[in-house]
Amino acid sequence: GDAAFGPKNIIWAVEQGHQAAISVHKYCQGEDLTDRLPDGMTLQSSKMGMHEWAYSNNYNSVERRLVPQVGLKERFRKLNIEVELGYTPEQFTEEVERCLNCDIQTVFTEKLCIECDACVDICPTDCLTMTEPGTEADLRTRLTAPAKNIDEPLYVSGPLPQTRRVMVKDEDLCVHCGLCAERCPTAAWDMQEFRLLRPYAIDEGAPPAGSDRKFGT
Ligand code: SF4
Ligand code: SF4
Known part of the structure; x- marks a missing residue:
């Protein structure tokens, strides 16, 4: 790996080992080395109870x-x-407690939102705004906190059931504290764990008997 791509850390070394194993497998099978499986991914709610989450979410x-x-x-x-x-x-x-829980995503379901404002009210970084729909450039002028980083696209929901306004989130400011989801009375905001599944050589063929690995699900 280092010879091909320059010095990297142990995480990249392991990943490059997996990629090499896939290439060896394909070469032995007479397959095209560049024909690779796409990455898989999953999103799963981390809610475990009314106020319990599968990660630490104390905003500090x-x-x-x-x-x-x-x-x-x-x-x-x-x-x-x-x-x-x-x-x-x-x-x-x-x-x-500073950990940004980068694998935990804020997921919004607009049809559940009753527009009570509780999430907007509690967000410690003011990154949530409920407002009339508009273009992104226009929305940026109406946010609770100014969205200065224009390289980070805004999250804009579909129309909310009561007033047809939209929920806007500036991902650049979100610290993944989970307070919006904890406060939301209808679970319209949920904190969901993202998992990226990189294919291994074993995924190129039929899984061996007894294997519980389910790639890409
Ligand atoms: S996770 Fe925290 S910072 Fe992000 S939108 Fe929710 S309350 Fe705001
Ligand atoms: S707390 Fe929940 S229901 Fe209330 S405005 Fe926020 S997302 Fe909607």
């Missing part, structure tokens, strides 16, 4: 803090010491 607005380090004088006195001192257990707990 504490300021980013630097990892404490040994002072320069001490470092020069003892050259073989660990420079980073690490966080205290309490600081560590706060820091991990």
Whole structure:
């Protein structure tokens, strides 16, 4: 892998190993090496109860803090010491709550929305707006928080059942905290786990007997 694509980390090395295995399999079968299966993907609700989710969703607005380090004088006195001192257990707990849960997606079902405003009200980054429909350029002028990053397209729902307005979400601001879904009385917002399924060589042929791997479902 490194010879072909330059130095990468262990995750890419494993993926390149899988790709090499698929190429070897296809070569041995006399198949076209470039004819690859497409990626599969799944989206599954992470809701486990009224207020329980399969991931940690505590929104934490504490300021980013630097990892404490040994002072320069001490470092020069003892050259073989660990420079980073690490966080205290309490600081560590706060820091991990920053996780953006990138695999958890906010999924909206417009027909369930009763336009109660609860999600708009609780969103800590003001990235949700219910407004009259319009073009994206026009919508950007009417959002609760300005959507400055025009490289990030807005999510715009279909017409809402009561007033035909639309739900608009600026994905650039969303921190995946799940508060909208937790507050929504009708589950119109749901937090769903996204899984990307990359094909392995085993997926190129019939699955072996007893295998429970279901690719692409
Ligand atoms: S998940 Fe995103 S849209 Fe929902 S409340 Fe949190 S920041 Fe707002
Ligand atoms: S909380 Fe739910 S029902 Fe209320 S406006 Fe938001 S999505 Fe619609």
